[in-house]
Amino acid sequence: MPHQAIILIPARMASTRLPGKPLADIGGVPMIVQVLRRAQAAGVGSAVVATDSEAVATAVEKAGGRALMTRADHASGSDRIYEALEALDPEQRFDIVVNVQGDLPTVDPAEIRAALTPLADPAVDIATLAAEITDPAELTNPNVVKAIGTPVAPRHLRATTFTRADASGPGPHYHHIGLYAYRRAALERFVKMPPSPNEQRERLEQLRALDAGMRIDVMVVKTVPLGVDTPEDLDKARRMLAG
Secondary structure, three states: OOOOEEEEEEEOOOOOOOOOHHHOEEOOEEHHHHHHHHHHHOOOOOEEEEEOOHHHHHHHHHOOOEEEEOOOOOOOHHHHHHHHHHHHOOOOOOOEEEEOOOOOOOOOHHHHHHOOHHHHOOOOOEEEEEEEOOOHHHHHOOOOOEEEEEEEEOOEEEEEEEEOOOOOOOOOOEEEEEEEEEEHHHHHHHHHOOOOHHHHHHOOOHHHHHHOOOOEEEEEEOOOOOOOOOHHHHHHHHHHHHO
16 A cells, blocks of 8 residues: 655744744745645645644635644644644544644755655654755754764665764764654654653754654755744745745
């Protein structure tokens, strides 16, 4: 039976650094609509926005997209997409779930597709993305999460850990991109487990999966999509999409 994938885009209004972030105008449409269009363009399955905001849901529906209301008290995007998945698909037609963050308006649809590649191997539970670090400042920036792993194939690693610590050793070093493709069973297992000590220490939820013995593979892509967290990022995204 061929795999059925769905893309879920978590979006919440409560951003500390950029209030109302999903509705910020980029190129004449709200940021969340830019992300949705890119997710749809990936062509891997239907794309749905999971949000706790009526305003976000309305904006998505006005643009012809589909949105689903979720609880406001989720600790993370993975919890939000799991709630949405259960509501959208109680009969479990979808066995692969792609989590595309709602603040990546410049994400390349081809990179969303690339995230599914490792799931061709039944041993892989979760797949994600990274790009080679070329800016030396990123090597010591704790906001840049580094993906560390062993090569499986060209541009394909099996993750051993993720860290905010300074990159060390000869490299290449990889900047982790927080876009995930989960097997449905892996997502369900993941959200039902308590946070692990490593996850809490590093503030990286993917470590919960590694600590539980789940396998995460990483596809290396060319560029890191711009995550919009600040007014400066928003200006940059507007320039990128205008250019």
